[in-house]
Amino acid sequence: NLTRHYRLRQRGNLFARTKTLKAVDGLTFDVAPGEMLGIVGESGSGKSTTARLLLGHIPPTSGEVVFGGEKVGAVPDLAWRRMRRRMQMIYQDPLGALDPRITIGEQIGEPLIVHFPDLTRDARRAKVRAVMGNVGLSSHHGDRFPHELSGGQRQRVIIARALVMEPELLVCDEPVSALDVSVQAQVLNVFQDIRARNSFTGVFISHDLKVVRQIADRVAVMYLGRIVEIGRPGEVFHQPLHPYSRALVSAVPRKGRSARERIILAGDPPNPVNVPPGCPFHTRCPQVKPVCRIERPELMSEGGRAVACHLVNNPSTAGVAVANGEA
Ligand code: SF4
Ligand code: MG
Numbered sequence: 001n002l003t004r005h006y007r008l009r010q011r012g013n014l015f016a017r018t019k020t021l022k023a024v025d026g027l028t029f030d031v032a033p034g035e036m037l038g039i040v041g042e043s044g045s046g047k048s049t050t051a052r053l054l055l056g057h058i059p060p061t062s063g064e065v066v067f068g069g070e071k072v073g074a075v076p077d078l079a080w081r082r083m084r085r086r087m088q089m090i091y092q093d094p095l096g097a098l099d100p101r102i103t104i105g106e107q108i109g110e111p112l113i114v115h116f117p118d119l120t121r122d123a124r125r126a127k128v129r130a131v132m133g134n135v136g137l138s139s140h141h142g143d144r145f146p147h148e149l150s151g152g153q154r155q156r157v158i159i160a161r162a163l164v165m166e167p168e169l170l171v172c173d174e175p176v177s178a179l180d181v182s183v184q185a186q187v188l189n190v191f192q193d194i195r196a197r198n199s200f201t202g203v204f205i206s207h208d209l210k211v212v213r214q215i216a217d218r219v220a221v222m223y224l225g226r227i228v229e230i231g232r233p234g235e236v237f238h239q240p241l242h243p244y245s246r247a248l249v250s251a252v253p254r255k256g257r258s259a260r261e262r263i264i265l266a267g268d269p270p271n272p273v274n275v276p277p278g279c280p281f282h283t284r285c286p287q288v289k290p291v292c293r294i295e296r297p298e299l300m301s302e303g304g305r306a307v308a309c310h311l312v313n314n315p316s317t318a319g320v321a322v323a324n325g326e327a
Contacts, residue, residue, distance in 0.1 A: 001026055001027070001028055001062070001063040002024055002026070002027040002028070002050075002053060002060050002062075002063035002064070002065065003022070003024055003025055003026055003027075003060060003061045003062045003063055003225075004022075004023050004024040004046075004049050004053055004058065004060055004061050004225075005020050005021065005022050005023070005025075005061045006020070006021040006023060007019070007020055007021075008020070008021055008273065019273050020273070021272050021273045022224075022225050022272050022273075022275050023046045023049040023225055023272060024046045024049050024050055024053060024060075024225045025046070025224065025225035025226055025272075025275065025280075026063075026225070026226055027046075027050060027063075027225070027226065027227055028227070028299065029220055029227060029230065031169075031201055031202075031203060032201070033168075033201050034199055034200075034201055035201060035202070035217050035218065036195065036201075036202040036203075036204055036215060036216050036217050036218075037202070037203050037204070037216060037217070037218050037219075037220060038204045038205075038206070038212035038213070038215060038216025038218065038219040038220065038233065039203060039204070039205045039206075039212070039219075039220045039222055040205075040206055040207065040208070040209050040212045040219060040220070040221055040222065040248070041207065041221060041222030041223060042207060042223075042269055043207060044224075044269055044272060045222040045223055045224060045225065045269070046222055046224070046225035046226075046272070047173070047174075047205045047207075047222055048173050048174075048205070049225075050205070050222070051089065051171050051173045051203065051205055053065060054072070054087075054169075054171055054203060055072070055084075055087050055089055055169075055171055056072040056073035056080075056083075056084070056087075057089075059073055067083065067086075067087065067169065068086075068168070070083060081115075085111075085115045085165055085167075086165075086167055086168045086169065087167055087168070087169040087170075087171070088162035088163075088165055088167035088169070088170050088171070089162065089170075089171045089172075089173065090158055090159055090162050090170065090171070090172040090173065090175045091158065091173055091174075091175070092173055092174035092175065092177050092178055093178060097158055098146040098154060098157065098158070099146070100145065100146050100147060101145070102145075103142065103143055103144060103145060104137075104141055104142055104143075104144050104145070104146065104149065104157050105125075105128055105132075105141075105142030105143065107146075107157065107161060108128045108131065108132065108142075108157060108160045108161045108164055109124050109125070109127070109128045109164065110161070111161060111164060111165050112124050112127060112128075112164060112165070115165065127164055128142065128160075128164060129142070131160045131163050131164045132160055134160070134163060134193075134194060134197065134198075135156040135157075135159050135160045135163070135190050135193075135194065136156060136186075136190055136193075137153065137156050137157065137160065141153065141157075150183070151178065151179050151180070151183060152179060152183035152186050152187055155175065155176065155178075155179060155183075155187050156187065156190060158175075159175070159187075159190060159191075159194070163194060163198065166198070167200055168200055168201060169200065169201045169202070169203070170200050170201070170202045170203075171202070171203045171205075172191075172202065172203065172204045172205060173205045174205055174206055174207070175187070175191075175204070175206075176188060176206070176211060177206065177207065177208070184211065188211065188214055188215060191204075191215055192214075192215070204216055209236075209237070209248055209249065209252055210252055212233070213233040213236075213237055216233055217232070217233075218230060218231065218232060218233070218304075219231060219232070219233050219236045221236065221242065221244065221245045221248065223244050223269070223280060223281055224269060224270065224272055224275055224280040224281075225272060225275070225280075226280060226299075226308065227299055227306070227308065228242045228244050228245065228281065228299075228307070228308050228309070229241060229242040229244075229245045229305075229306065229307050229308070230299075230301070230305065230306040231304070231305040231306070232304070232305075235305060236249070237249060237252075241305070241307045241309070241312050242281075242307050242308065242309050242312065243281065243285050243286060243287050243309065243311070244265075244281050244284075244285070246263060247263040247264075247265050247286075250262045250263040251263075263286065265284045265286075266283075266284050267283065267284055269284070270283055276293075277293065277294070277296075278291075278292050278293045278294045278295055278296055279292040279293075279295075279296060279297050279308075279309070279310065280296075287311055289310065289311065289318045291310055291317060291318055292310055292318070295310070297309050297310045297313060298313075300313045
């Protein structure tokens with residue numbers, strides 16, 4: 001039941017009421033060891049805030065993150081340092097995340113100096129070389145500077161720098177979004193490769209359902225700081241249950257689908273400062289019912305699939321006639 005709210009105060013207006021931005025507003029999910037959970041949603045749905053909460057970079061307003069039985073951020077300093085090195089993050093912007101003045105090899109090895117100061121120089125070099133091979137960089141890249149590499153190669157460097165720590169949890173926030181589509185495919189292949197070779201648990205965040213579908217074992221769809229649906233990628237892609245997931249899926253171009261089948265949602269997502277009452281999606285939902293404006297649907301799971309929608313979870317109270325088991 002994780003929340004992260006920000007209080008906003010209008011500058012220069014002493015009498016303005018403070019407003020609350022609900023970036024993450026009651027998230028509950030788990031990730032099994034070795035699993036890759038994909039999180040998909042539009043910008044402003046709270047994906048990046050979720051990533052930062054998972055790693056303890058920011059504290060939650062309420063709720064908690066538990067990693068391997070321990071509450072993230074709530075352990076004493078030394079234990080927290082140890083816990084932190086078991087969790088790594090990969091960001092979207094490969095150029096901003098790298099220091100232009102330092103060679104690639106040194107940058108990949110840097111976290112080892114900080115977290116494993118007892119490692120010898122040779123041992124560190126060996127680890128860096130191995131991890132570079134792991135992500136498809138050759139050893140001569142080690143002496144290069146970031147600007148001498150392509151965008152795809154730079155993203156491999158970022159991945160290598162996270163992997164060199166041998167993390168148990170890898171949180172990837174839009175790791176391929178800044179890349180061209182052809183390069184995206186290469187970097188996604190790197191992810192598939194490293195998953196086959198290393199054991200780690202992953203959370204992979206993207207606004208692009210196609211990308212998440214390729215990489216994830218399970219997909220969570222976020223809308224306005226909440227999860228509206230969780231399922232296997234094939235299920236969510238071929239049989240989305242939540243009206244919002246349906247609209248998302250319909251926007252992905254696919255062979256044999258006509259433009260008419262695309263569900264166009266009215267308007268933009270509401271501002272997270274003014275989350276609508278009831279179902280947060282009711283202002284745009286093509287199937288909205290009176291109950292949706294009043295009551296917030298809970299995320300209800302059945303057989304590994306979870307949906308937060310009155311129409312799916314409780315068709316009779318939603319005032320829908322049920323025929324042949326279908327709403
Ligand atoms: Fe639409 Fe109502 Fe379901 Fe929300 S609860 S997604 S408004 S049908
Ligand atoms: Mg983001």
